[in-house]
Amino acid sequence: MDEGVLISAPGKVILHGEHAVVHGKVALAVGLNLRTFIKVLHTRDNAVLLNLPSIGSKLTWNVGQLQPLLPSFKGGHEPVSPRSEQLDLLRKFAGFSEGSQDTESQAVLAFLYLYLSICGQWTETELKLINSWAFQGEKVIHGNPSGVDNAVATLGGALQFQAGQITPMKRVPMLQILLTNTRVPRSTKILVAGVKDKLLKYPSIIEPVLSSIHAISQECQRILEASSAALSIDQFKVLEELIDINQHHLNVIGVGHPSLDKLCQVTASHGLHSKLTGAGGGGCAITLLRPDVDHSVVEAVKQQLVDCGYQCWETSIGAPGVTLHSSLSLPEDIINAFSNV
Structure with missing residues (x-):
C-alpha cells in the first residue's frame, strides 16, 4: 500500500433553533471540532477494504464481486438520490436483513452506495460536489434528511438554516x-x-x-x-x-x-x-x-x-469543514491511530 491521503470533517451541533426550524424558523448549525477522519489507500490486491474501528467493523470485497453491481448505480456525473431497489440490492449483497437499522449496516450501506455511484466518475474535488454526494449518503441512513449535517461537515463554520435554505454565516468565531x-x-x-x-x-x-x-x-x-x-x-x-x-x-x-x-x-x-x-x-x-x-x-x-x-x-x-491533511499538520495521537490501518 502507498501512504494514501487523510481527510477529515467536523461534527455538528445546533446552536439555536431546534424544532422551531421544522416550522419555518431560523436555526444555526455549527461545525464541531470533534472530527471524523478517513484514510484512503490504494491496494495492490484488487480489493476494497472498509475499516470502521469506532464501530468495530472491518470488511473486504474483491473488486470482481462489486463489478456486477455497477450497472445499477451509474446515473451520470451528478449526485442522485438512492432508490429503494438499489438499497435492497446492497442489503442482499452485504448480507443484511431487510429493514436493518443498526449502526454498522447503515454505515456500510452508505459507503457501498457512494462507492459504487462515484466509482470512475470523480473528476473534481469541489466542495459543492462533496456536499451533494454526502447528502445522498445521508438519505441512505435517514431517508429524508434536512441537508444540515452534510452541509456543516463539508463547509464547517456556522450555517443559517431556514425553510430548506442553507446560508453560511459571514463570520464564525471559534x-x-x-x-x-x-x-x-x-x-x-x-x-x-x-x-x-x-x-x-x-x-x-x-x-x-x-x-x-x-x-x-x-x-x-x-x-x-x-x-x-x-x-x-x-x-x-x-x-x-x-x-x-x-x-x-x-x-x-x-x-x-x-x-x-x-x-x-x-x-x-x-x-x-x-x-x-x-x-x-x-x-x-x-x-x-x-x-x-x-x-x-x-x-x-x-x-x-x-x-x-x-x-x-x-x-x-465554528470548526473548519472537510480538510485534506498532511502528516505534518496532524496531532501525534491521530497519526498513531492511523499508523497500523
Missing part, C-alpha cells in the same frame, strides 16, 4: 464549549411529532414560543457576525442569556428531559450556561465556556458530569 452526552436515547421522529401536536392543540401559546426561538437564533447570529475581533465578555454574557432562554423554551414545547435538567443544574452551579442540542429528550447538550472561566472550574464541571453517568468533551465550535 467558541469553546463542553459537549455532553446524557446517554439517554431518544426518537427524533417522536419528539418532532410531539411538538407538532402541541402546536396544533395550543397554537396561540406554542407559535409565540417558536417565534421567540427564531428571534434568539437571529440575535445570536447578529452577535457572532458583528465583531471583527474577539467577542467581548459582555457579548459572551448575552450569548449565555440566549442559551438560558432557549433552554426554557425547549422545555415549554416538550423536548426537555430530567437528564438535561440535571446537566443544566450542574453547570449552573459553577456559573456556566447550557442547553440541549438537537432533538432533545435526552441526547446531547452544549455548555458555553467564556474565555475568563478558570480551567479548574471546567475540570470540576466535567468530573461532576461524568459522576452523573454522562460523557463529556471539551471542544470548540
